Amino acid sequence: MSPKIILFLFAFIVWCLFSWVPxxxxxxxxxxVALIVAFMMGDLVIQRPHxxxxxxxxxxxxxxxxxxxxxxxxxxxxxxxxxxxHPELPINPGIVKVKTSLQSDIALTLLANxxxxxxxxxxxxxxxxxSVLYIHWIDVRSSDIEAATRIIVERFEKTLRKIFxxxxxx
Amino acid sequence: xxxxxxxxxxxxxxxxxxxxxxxxxxxxxxxxxxxxxxKCVTMGTCSILFGTFLTVGFSAAGMKALMCIVxxxxxxxxxxxxxxxxxxxxxxxxxxxxxxxxxAEDREGEN
Amino acid sequence: xxxxxxxxxxxxxxxLVIGIIVYPLPFLFFQELPHLPFLGRALYILLLAAAMxxxxxxxxxxxxxxxxxxxxxxxxxxxxxxxxSISTGRSWYMDIGIAWALQSFIGTLxxxxxxxxxxxxx
Numbered sequence: 001m002s003p004k005i006i007l008f009l010f011a012f013i014v015w016c017l018f019s020w021v022p023x024x025x026x027x028x029x030x031x032x033v034a035l036i037v038a039f040m041m042g043d044l045v046i047q048r049p050h051x052x053x054x055x056x057x058x059x060x061x062x063x064x065x066x067x068x069x070x071x072x073x074x075x076x077x078x079x080x081x082x083x084x085x086h087p088e089l090p091i092n093p094g095i096v097k098v099k100t101s102l103q104s105d106i107a108l109t110l111l112a113n114x115x116x117x118x119x120x121x122x123x124x125x126x127x128x129x130x131s132v133l134y135i136h137w138i139d140v141r142s143s144d145i146e147a148a149t150r151i152i153v154e155r156f157e158k159t160l161r162k163i164f165x166x167x168x169x170x
Numbered sequence: 171x172x173x174x175x176x177x178x179x180x181x182x183x184x185x186x187x188x189x190x191x192x193x194x195x196x197x198x199x200x201x202x203x204x205x206x207x208x209k210c211v212t213m214g215t216c217s218i219l220f221g222t223f224l225t226v227g228f229s230a231a232g233m234k235a236l237m238c239i240v241x242x243x244x245x246x247x248x249x250x251x252x253x254x255x256x257x258x259x260x261x262x263x264x265x266x267x268x269x270x271x272x273x274a275e276d277r278e279g280e281n
Numbered sequence: 282x283x284x285x286x287x288x289x290x291x292x293x294x295x296x297l298v299i300g301i302i303v304y305p306l307p308f309l310f311f312q313e314l315p316h317l318p319f320l321g322r323a324l325y326i327l328l329l330a331a332a333m334x335x336x337x338x339x340x341x342x343x344x345x346x347x348x349x350x351x352x353x354x355x356x357x358x359x360x361x362x363x364x365x366s367i368s369t370g371r372s373w374y375m376d377i378g379i380a381w382a383l384q385s386f387i388g389t390l391x392x393x394x395x396x397x398x399x400x401x402x403x
Contacts (some may be wrong), residue, residue, distance in 0.1 A: 256397035
Protein backbone atom coordinates (compact mmCIF):
# COMPACT_ATOMS: atom_id res chain seq x y z
CA MET A 1 0.00 0.00 0.00
CA SER A 2 1.34 3.37 -0.91
CA PRO A 3 1.41 6.19 1.67
CA LYS A 4 -1.12 8.18 -0.32
CA ILE A 5 -3.83 5.53 0.09
CA ILE A 6 -3.18 5.30 3.83
CA LEU A 7 -3.35 9.06 4.24
CA PHE A 8 -6.53 9.18 2.12
CA LEU A 9 -8.26 6.65 4.39
CA PHE A 10 -7.07 8.44 7.53
CA ALA A 11 -8.21 11.88 6.34
CA PHE A 12 -11.54 10.49 5.21
CA ILE A 13 -12.22 8.83 8.58
CA VAL A 14 -11.32 12.05 10.42
CA TRP A 15 -13.67 14.01 8.13
CA CYS A 16 -16.50 11.57 8.83
CA LEU A 17 -15.97 11.87 12.57
CA PHE A 18 -16.03 15.67 12.39
CA SER A 19 -19.21 15.78 10.31
CA TRP A 20 -21.13 13.21 12.35
CA VAL A 21 -23.73 11.83 11.27
CA PRO A 22 -22.34 11.70 7.70
CA UNK A 23 -24.82 11.92 4.83
CA UNK A 24 -24.43 12.06 1.03
CA UNK A 25 -23.19 15.61 0.57
CA UNK A 26 -20.76 15.33 3.48
CA UNK A 27 -19.31 12.07 2.15
CA UNK A 28 -18.82 13.57 -1.32
CA UNK A 29 -17.08 16.65 0.05
CA UNK A 30 -14.97 14.43 2.27
CA UNK A 31 -13.79 12.32 -0.66
CA UNK A 32 -12.75 15.42 -2.61
CA VAL A 33 -10.91 17.02 0.33
CA ALA A 34 -9.20 13.77 1.34
CA LEU A 35 -8.00 13.22 -2.24
CA ILE A 36 -6.49 16.70 -2.37
CA VAL A 37 -4.81 16.23 1.02
CA ALA A 38 -3.49 12.78 0.09
CA PHE A 39 -1.94 13.93 -3.20
CA MET A 40 -0.36 16.99 -1.64
CA MET A 41 0.93 15.54 1.60
CA GLY A 42 1.12 11.74 1.21
CA ASP A 43 4.87 11.30 1.05
CA LEU A 44 5.53 13.91 3.71
CA VAL A 45 3.37 12.56 6.50
CA ILE A 46 3.80 8.80 6.28
CA GLN A 47 7.38 7.76 5.72
CA ARG A 48 7.42 4.04 6.47
CA PRO A 49 4.16 2.61 5.10
CA HIS A 50 5.20 -1.02 5.45
CA UNK A 51 5.02 -0.69 9.25
CA UNK A 52 1.33 0.26 9.11
CA UNK A 53 0.29 -3.23 8.03
CA UNK A 54 1.25 -5.14 11.16
CA UNK A 55 -1.82 -5.67 13.35
CA UNK A 56 0.39 -6.63 16.29
CA UNK A 57 1.62 -3.06 16.53
CA UNK A 58 -1.91 -1.70 16.90
CA UNK A 59 -2.67 -4.32 19.56
CA UNK A 60 0.50 -3.31 21.40
CA UNK A 61 -0.47 0.34 21.14
CA UNK A 62 -3.96 -0.15 22.55
CA UNK A 63 -3.29 -2.76 25.23
CA UNK A 64 0.27 -1.99 26.35
CA UNK A 65 0.78 1.75 25.80
CA UNK A 66 -2.59 3.41 26.43
CA UNK A 67 -3.43 1.89 29.89
CA UNK A 68 0.05 2.60 31.25
CA UNK A 69 -0.19 6.14 29.86
CA UNK A 70 -3.61 6.81 31.43
CA UNK A 71 -2.50 5.47 34.82
CA UNK A 72 0.63 7.61 34.79
CA UNK A 73 -1.38 10.72 33.83
CA UNK A 74 -3.73 10.15 36.78
CA UNK A 75 -0.78 9.71 39.16
CA UNK A 76 0.87 12.84 37.76
CA UNK A 77 -2.21 14.96 38.38
CA UNK A 78 -2.65 13.80 41.95
CA UNK A 79 1.06 14.43 42.54
CA UNK A 80 0.88 17.98 41.16
CA UNK A 81 -2.29 18.75 43.12
CA UNK A 82 -0.58 17.57 46.33
CA UNK A 83 2.50 19.70 45.68
CA UNK A 84 0.44 22.78 44.83
CA UNK A 85 -1.83 22.82 47.88
CA HIS A 86 0.95 21.90 50.35
CA PRO A 87 1.89 25.00 52.38
CA GLU A 88 5.66 24.41 52.17
CA LEU A 89 5.77 23.78 48.37
CA PRO A 90 7.80 20.51 48.47
CA ILE A 91 9.69 20.97 45.20
CA ASN A 92 13.32 20.34 44.37
CA PRO A 93 13.64 21.22 40.69
CA GLY A 94 16.45 20.81 38.18
CA ILE A 95 17.22 19.84 34.59
CA VAL A 96 18.76 16.40 34.11
CA LYS A 97 19.97 14.50 31.08
CA VAL A 98 18.70 11.05 30.09
CA LYS A 99 19.63 8.70 27.30
CA THR A 100 17.29 7.01 24.88
CA SER A 101 17.79 4.35 22.26
CA LEU A 102 14.81 5.18 20.04
CA GLN A 103 15.55 6.33 16.49
CA SER A 104 12.44 7.25 14.53
CA ASP A 105 10.84 10.68 14.72
CA ILE A 106 7.35 9.63 15.74
CA ALA A 107 8.65 7.37 18.51
CA LEU A 108 10.77 10.21 19.91
CA THR A 109 7.80 12.59 19.73
CA LEU A 110 5.54 10.20 21.58
CA LEU A 111 8.28 9.53 24.15
CA ALA A 112 8.66 13.27 24.80
CA ASN A 113 4.88 13.70 25.04
CA UNK A 114 4.59 10.81 27.49
CA UNK A 115 7.41 12.21 29.61
CA UNK A 116 5.70 15.59 29.72
CA UNK A 117 2.41 14.15 30.92
CA UNK A 118 3.84 11.74 33.53
CA UNK A 119 4.65 12.53 37.18
CA UNK A 120 7.06 15.36 37.83
CA UNK A 121 8.91 15.42 34.52
CA UNK A 122 8.82 17.64 31.43
CA UNK A 123 10.98 17.38 28.34
CA UNK A 124 12.89 20.59 27.56
CA UNK A 125 15.05 19.69 24.59
CA UNK A 126 15.99 16.76 22.43
CA UNK A 127 19.38 16.07 20.85
CA UNK A 128 18.89 13.50 18.15
CA UNK A 129 22.55 13.12 17.21
CA UNK A 130 23.69 12.16 20.69
CA SER A 131 20.27 10.52 21.41
CA VAL A 132 19.91 12.52 24.60
CA LEU A 133 16.82 14.12 26.15
CA TYR A 134 16.93 17.01 28.62
CA ILE A 135 14.26 16.65 31.29
CA HIS A 136 13.03 19.24 33.76
CA TRP A 137 12.33 17.27 36.92
CA ILE A 138 10.26 18.85 39.69
CA ASP A 139 11.74 16.58 42.37
CA VAL A 140 15.28 15.55 41.43
CA ARG A 141 16.05 12.20 42.99
CA SER A 142 19.30 11.54 41.12
CA SER A 143 21.37 13.68 38.78
CA ASP A 144 23.29 10.66 37.51
CA ILE A 145 22.49 9.92 33.87
CA GLU A 146 22.06 6.15 34.25
CA ALA A 147 19.82 6.34 37.32
CA ALA A 148 17.70 9.11 35.81
CA THR A 149 17.30 7.08 32.64
CA ARG A 150 16.19 4.08 34.65
CA ILE A 151 13.61 6.09 36.58
CA ILE A 152 12.16 8.27 33.82
CA VAL A 153 12.50 6.71 30.39
CA GLU A 154 12.26 2.96 30.77
CA ARG A 155 8.55 2.85 31.55
CA PHE A 156 7.72 3.76 27.96
CA GLU A 157 10.79 2.96 25.93
CA LYS A 158 10.29 -0.79 25.67
CA THR A 159 6.67 -0.46 24.54
CA LEU A 160 7.42 2.32 22.06
CA ARG A 161 10.26 0.30 20.57
CA LYS A 162 7.88 -2.62 20.05
CA ILE A 163 5.36 -0.34 18.35
CA PHE A 164 7.39 2.01 16.16
CA UNK A 165 10.85 0.62 15.49
CA UNK A 166 11.80 -1.62 12.60
CA UNK A 167 14.07 -4.10 14.34
CA UNK A 168 12.05 -6.66 16.26
CA UNK A 169 8.93 -7.64 14.44
CA UNK A 170 6.27 -9.66 16.13
CA UNK B 171 -26.86 6.74 34.32
CA UNK B 172 -24.49 8.06 31.68
CA UNK B 173 -25.54 11.61 32.59
CA UNK B 174 -24.54 11.02 36.20
CA UNK B 175 -21.22 9.57 35.06
CA UNK B 176 -20.71 12.59 32.81
CA UNK B 177 -21.36 14.91 35.77
CA UNK B 178 -18.76 13.06 37.84
CA UNK B 179 -16.19 13.44 35.06
CA UNK B 180 -16.98 17.15 34.71
CA UNK B 181 -16.54 17.68 38.47
CA UNK B 182 -13.14 15.92 38.44
CA UNK B 183 -12.09 18.03 35.46
CA UNK B 184 -13.11 21.28 37.17
CA UNK B 185 -11.15 20.37 40.30
CA UNK B 186 -8.00 19.63 38.33
CA UNK B 187 -8.39 22.82 36.28
CA UNK B 188 -8.52 24.89 39.46
CA UNK B 189 -5.48 23.06 40.89
CA UNK B 190 -3.51 23.65 37.70
CA UNK B 191 -4.25 27.37 37.69
CA UNK B 192 -3.41 27.53 41.40
CA UNK B 193 -0.04 26.03 40.49
CA UNK B 194 0.33 28.75 37.86
CA UNK B 195 -0.10 31.31 40.62
CA UNK B 196 1.90 29.70 43.44
CA UNK B 197 4.99 27.99 41.94
CA UNK B 198 8.22 29.98 41.73
CA UNK B 199 9.61 29.88 38.18
CA UNK B 200 8.58 29.37 34.56
CA UNK B 201 9.47 25.69 34.30
CA UNK B 202 7.62 24.61 37.43
CA UNK B 203 4.58 26.66 36.43
CA UNK B 204 4.66 25.08 33.01
CA UNK B 205 4.77 21.59 34.50
CA UNK B 206 1.88 22.05 36.90
CA UNK B 207 -0.31 23.99 34.51
CA UNK B 208 0.25 21.75 31.50
CA LYS B 209 -0.39 18.47 33.29
CA CYS B 210 -3.36 19.53 35.36
CA VAL B 211 -5.15 21.67 32.79
CA THR B 212 -4.71 19.16 29.98
CA MET B 213 -6.11 16.31 32.05
CA GLY B 214 -8.86 18.50 33.48
CA THR B 215 -10.05 19.75 30.11
CA CYS B 216 -9.89 16.25 28.62
CA SER B 217 -12.00 15.04 31.54
CA ILE B 218 -14.56 17.82 30.91
CA LEU B 219 -14.68 16.89 27.23
CA PHE B 220 -15.14 13.20 28.08
CA GLY B 221 -17.97 14.17 30.43
CA THR B 222 -19.53 16.12 27.56
CA PHE B 223 -19.29 13.01 25.39
CA LEU B 224 -20.94 10.86 28.07
CA THR B 225 -23.71 13.42 28.60
CA VAL B 226 -24.72 14.05 24.99
CA GLY B 227 -23.92 10.56 23.61
CA PHE B 228 -22.96 9.78 20.01
CA SER B 229 -24.22 13.06 18.55
CA ALA B 230 -22.35 15.75 16.65
CA ALA B 231 -21.07 17.47 19.79
CA GLY B 232 -20.03 14.14 21.35
CA MET B 233 -17.90 13.03 18.41
CA LYS B 234 -16.30 16.47 18.20
CA ALA B 235 -15.49 16.27 21.91
CA LEU B 236 -13.71 12.93 21.37
CA MET B 237 -11.68 14.33 18.47
CA CYS B 238 -10.82 17.34 20.60
CA ILE B 239 -9.47 15.05 23.36
CA VAL B 240 -7.09 13.38 20.89
CA UNK B 241 -6.02 16.77 19.54
CA UNK B 242 -5.35 18.24 22.98
CA UNK B 243 -3.35 15.23 24.20
CA UNK B 244 -1.18 15.41 21.09
CA UNK B 245 -0.60 19.17 20.97
CA UNK B 246 -0.38 20.50 24.53
CA UNK B 247 2.91 18.75 25.44
CA UNK B 248 4.43 20.01 22.18
CA UNK B 249 3.49 23.59 23.08
CA UNK B 250 4.94 23.15 26.57
CA UNK B 251 8.14 21.75 25.10
CA UNK B 252 8.46 24.71 22.74
CA UNK B 253 7.89 27.27 25.50
CA UNK B 254 10.40 25.59 27.84
CA UNK B 255 13.07 25.43 25.13
CA UNK B 256 12.47 29.02 24.07
CA UNK B 257 12.57 30.27 27.66
CA UNK B 258 15.82 28.44 28.37
CA UNK B 259 17.47 29.68 25.19
CA UNK B 260 16.36 33.27 25.78
CA UNK B 261 18.05 33.17 29.17
CA UNK B 262 15.28 32.76 31.75
CA UNK B 263 17.06 31.49 34.86
CA UNK B 264 15.93 28.56 36.95
CA UNK B 265 14.66 29.03 40.48
CA UNK B 266 17.44 29.97 42.92
CA UNK B 267 17.27 26.71 44.91
CA UNK B 268 17.29 24.45 41.88
CA UNK B 269 19.59 21.49 42.24
CA UNK B 270 21.19 20.87 38.89
CA UNK B 271 21.09 22.25 35.32
CA UNK B 272 22.83 19.88 32.96
CA UNK B 273 21.27 21.55 29.91
CA ALA B 274 23.07 24.84 30.59
CA GLU B 275 26.34 22.95 31.18
CA ASP B 276 26.08 21.19 27.83
CA ARG B 277 25.18 24.38 25.99
CA GLU B 278 28.16 26.14 27.53
CA GLY B 279 30.35 23.52 25.90
CA GLU B 280 28.77 24.06 22.48
CA ASN B 281 29.10 27.82 22.25
CA UNK C 282 4.87 34.61 57.20
CA UNK C 283 4.57 32.05 54.46
CA UNK C 284 2.18 29.99 56.58
CA UNK C 285 0.04 33.08 57.23
CA UNK C 286 -0.20 33.87 53.53
CA UNK C 287 -1.15 30.25 52.83
CA UNK C 288 -3.91 30.34 55.45
CA UNK C 289 -5.31 33.65 54.14
CA UNK C 290 -5.20 32.48 50.54
CA UNK C 291 -6.83 29.13 51.23
CA UNK C 292 -9.63 30.76 53.26
CA UNK C 293 -10.20 33.27 50.43
CA UNK C 294 -10.28 30.58 47.74
CA UNK C 295 -12.51 28.20 49.69
CA UNK C 296 -14.87 31.05 50.47
CA LEU C 297 -15.02 31.99 46.80
CA VAL C 298 -15.78 28.38 45.72
CA ILE C 299 -18.44 27.97 48.42
CA GLY C 300 -19.96 31.29 47.41
CA ILE C 301 -20.14 30.16 43.80
CA ILE C 302 -21.76 26.88 44.83
CA VAL C 303 -24.31 28.44 47.22
CA TYR C 304 -25.30 31.59 45.32
CA PRO C 305 -24.78 31.06 41.59
CA LEU C 306 -25.70 33.90 39.26
CA PRO C 307 -27.91 33.05 36.27
CA PHE C 308 -26.18 32.14 33.00
CA LEU C 309 -27.05 31.09 29.43
CA PHE C 310 -29.57 28.22 29.48
CA PHE C 311 -31.61 27.39 26.41
CA GLN C 312 -32.31 23.75 27.17
CA GLU C 313 -34.43 21.87 29.68
CA LEU C 314 -31.99 19.53 31.44
CA PRO C 315 -32.19 18.16 35.00
CA HIS C 316 -28.69 19.29 35.98
CA LEU C 317 -28.64 22.81 34.54
CA PRO C 318 -27.95 24.64 37.85
CA PHE C 319 -24.82 22.56 38.25
CA LEU C 320 -23.61 23.55 34.79
CA GLY C 321 -23.95 27.24 35.66
CA ARG C 322 -21.74 26.71 38.73
CA ALA C 323 -19.23 24.84 36.57
CA LEU C 324 -18.98 27.84 34.25
CA TYR C 325 -18.30 30.15 37.20
CA ILE C 326 -15.60 27.84 38.57
CA LEU C 327 -13.91 27.87 35.14
CA LEU C 328 -14.09 31.66 35.23
CA LEU C 329 -12.31 31.56 38.60
CA ALA C 330 -9.49 29.48 37.06
CA ALA C 331 -9.30 31.92 34.14
CA ALA C 332 -9.01 34.79 36.63
CA MET C 333 -5.92 33.10 38.11
CA UNK C 334 -4.44 32.94 34.59
CA UNK C 335 -5.17 36.64 34.15
CA UNK C 336 -3.36 37.37 37.42
CA UNK C 337 -0.28 35.59 36.04
CA UNK C 338 -0.54 37.47 32.74
CA UNK C 339 -0.68 40.74 34.67
CA UNK C 340 2.10 39.99 37.17
CA UNK C 341 4.47 37.61 35.34
CA UNK C 342 8.06 38.72 35.90
CA UNK C 343 9.26 37.52 32.50
CA UNK C 344 7.49 37.31 29.17
CA UNK C 345 7.78 33.50 29.21
CA UNK C 346 5.37 33.47 32.17
CA UNK C 347 2.88 35.48 30.16
CA UNK C 348 3.14 33.10 27.21
CA UNK C 349 2.49 30.12 29.51
CA UNK C 350 -0.57 31.80 30.97
CA UNK C 351 -1.98 32.66 27.53
CA UNK C 352 -1.54 29.03 26.44
CA UNK C 353 -3.31 27.71 29.54
CA UNK C 354 -6.12 30.27 29.08
CA UNK C 355 -6.66 28.91 25.56
CA UNK C 356 -7.05 25.36 26.87
CA UNK C 357 -9.50 26.51 29.55
CA UNK C 358 -11.66 28.15 26.90
CA UNK C 359 -12.04 24.78 25.15
CA UNK C 360 -13.56 23.33 28.32
CA UNK C 361 -15.77 26.43 28.63
CA UNK C 362 -17.09 25.85 25.10
CA UNK C 363 -17.78 22.19 25.89
CA UNK C 364 -19.91 23.06 28.93
CA UNK C 365 -21.72 25.78 26.96
CA SER C 366 -22.48 23.21 24.28
CA ILE C 367 -24.14 20.94 26.85
CA SER C 368 -26.09 23.68 28.57
CA THR C 369 -27.43 25.28 25.40
CA GLY C 370 -27.80 22.12 23.31
CA ARG C 371 -26.10 23.70 20.29
CA SER C 372 -23.31 21.63 18.84
CA TRP C 373 -21.50 24.46 17.10
CA TYR C 374 -20.02 25.55 20.41
CA MET C 375 -17.78 22.47 20.09
CA ASP C 376 -16.68 23.74 16.66
CA ILE C 377 -15.61 26.98 18.31
CA GLY C 378 -13.70 24.96 20.90
CA ILE C 379 -11.81 22.91 18.32
CA ALA C 380 -10.93 25.98 16.25
CA TRP C 381 -9.81 27.81 19.38
CA ALA C 382 -7.54 24.90 20.40
CA LEU C 383 -5.93 24.88 16.93
CA GLN C 384 -5.36 28.63 16.82
CA SER C 385 -4.04 28.70 20.38
CA PHE C 386 -1.56 25.90 19.62
CA ILE C 387 -0.20 27.60 16.51
CA GLY C 388 -0.04 30.97 18.22
CA THR C 389 1.86 29.50 21.15
CA LEU C 390 4.36 27.85 18.82
CA UNK C 391 4.93 31.14 17.01
CA UNK C 392 5.41 33.06 20.27
CA UNK C 393 7.83 30.40 21.57
CA UNK C 394 9.89 30.53 18.38
CA UNK C 395 10.05 34.30 18.55
CA UNK C 396 11.07 34.11 22.21
CA UNK C 397 13.81 31.63 21.37
CA UNK C 398 15.38 33.70 18.62
CA UNK C 399 15.04 37.25 19.87
CA UNK C 400 13.52 37.52 23.31
CA UNK C 401 11.00 40.20 24.23
CA UNK C 402 11.82 43.60 25.59
CA UNK C 403 10.35 43.97 29.05
